[in-house]
Amino acid sequence: MNKTLKTVIIVVLFVGVAILLIFRSDLIGQAFAALAGGLAAFKSKLFNSSRINVEEEINNIELEHKQKRNDWALVKEEYDSKFNALKARMDYLDYKSATISKQLGELDTTEKAALKKNSNLSDDELLDWLRN
Structure with a gap:
């Protein structure tokens, strides 16, 4: 994937986590899990395999x-x-x-x-x- 698409995916991920944190406080644990999974996928170069x-x-x-x-x-x-x-x-x-x-x-x-x-x-x- 090219760099702009990666950036878009990361921004959407962070915005989604921020929205979950603001509007659904009972989903904080799930939001952190999604954030950790996204970072792990990014670090493992899953997008660039x-x-x-x-x-x-x-x-x-x-x-x-x-x-x-x-x-x-x-x-x-x-x-x-x-x-x-x-x-x-x-x-x-x-x-x-x-x-x-x-x-x-x-x-x-x-x-x-x-x-x-x-x-x-x-x-x-x-x-x-x-x-x-």
Whole structure:
């Protein structure tokens, strides 16, 4: 709507409220409610709403959501690759652990006794052993 039509509507609204206040004192609450509703409609730009502006806002929101979805997809790919790398490292450690266990099982009795003796050493004895 153009500006003059808005001005006419506002003036008519105020004149109507003034007439209600003067001639019908029992309608004061309704008059204030009508005034508040008129001001709210004016402030919300109800008189100047445009379908194009709403469509532009919808398109902007859809673009923003699409961008956020793409960002989340990139983050998901990043964490999936980190997860796969950790899984591969864990598989390698499992393999190494199995290999070491197999090698320990193949030790002869003297080597097993030496390992048992070393595992029972105190901290001071280990330091002395490492220095020699």
